[in-house]
Amino acid sequence: MDNKLKGILFFFSIVYTEKYMKNAPLKVIIAGVIALALVALGAFFALRYYKQRLNSPQDLLARVGARYDIPPNETPTIATVSDKTKLQNQAFFAKAENGDKVLVFSIAKKGILYRPSIDKIIEVAPLSFEQNVPSVAPNTPTAQPEKKVEISIYNGTKIRGLASATEKKITEQLKNIEVVEKENAVKDYTGILVIDMSATNADRAKSIAEIVGGTIASFPPGEKTPKGEILVIMGK
Numbered sequence: 001m002d003n004k005l006k007g008i009l010f011f012f013s014i015v016y017t018e019k020y021m022k023n024a025p026l027k028v029i030i031a032g033v034i035a036l037a038l039v040a041l042g043a044f045f046a047l048r049y050y051k052q053r054l055n056s057p058q059d060l061l062a063r064v065g066a067r068y069d070i071p072p073n074e075t076p077t078i079a080t081v082s083d084k085t086k087l088q089n090q091a092f093f094a095k096a097e098n099g100d101k102v103l104v105f106s107i108a109k110k111g112i113l114y115r116p117s118i119d120k121i122i123e124v125a126p127l128s129f130e131q132n133v134p135s136v137a138p139n140t141p142t143a144q145p146e147k148k149v150e151i152s153i154y155n156g157t158k159i160r161g162l163a164s165a166t167e168k169k170i171t172e173q174l175k176n177i178e179v180v181e182k183e184n185a186v187k188d189y190t191g192i193l194v195i196d197m198s199a200t201n202a203d204r205a206k207s208i209a210e211i212v213g214g215t216i217a218s219f220p221p222g223e224k225t226p227k228g229e230i231l232v233i234m235g236k
Contacts, residue, residue, distance in 0.1 A: 057078055071110060074108060077106065080099065082222045099116065100114065150179075150227070151170070151232060167179045181227045183226075186222060192234055193235065194214045194217065
């Protein structure tokens, strides 16, 4: 039970006992104790329900949506800032605090940093997945060969061998792809995320996302930094 709630109940139990139950019959005392216990039990479950409701994605979206015009018809990827010191070099997280929520709308290309503790939006920023492709001069005799892209694959599930199966699926359909890392993610994920770590391989990241059935996303806070230029996180 919450310490603050315990203190309140303890205070009222003392007042009730001293003022009203000093000379009361045994039956009245027993009834008072039972009533106090029921009040405490009801308050405990009400507090737990309230906390669970505050942490639900639906309630989070409702609170953020009441303060900002969030993109319609899109379910964002939601993450929690657990160690702000690892994010200080990113402008979006300059004002972040541990416990803040990050909502990433990959289709609308927008990120929102929200602080539940004070019910306030801290930062909103556009997310760019575009690539600046230099124009090719006319009458070029031969096209430049496509450079090899290194990718990392993280298994965000309990399914063994998923990273290797994903590697085979990607390399069979795409050329100039080299898997330089296959690791387990730091946590389980729902859905498949494809992250262009270098922000220079938007087209290749999109092709990989289509092959694995994933979504272009930003790097999840708290995840370990990959070696590859593109990170594929295989979730449930």
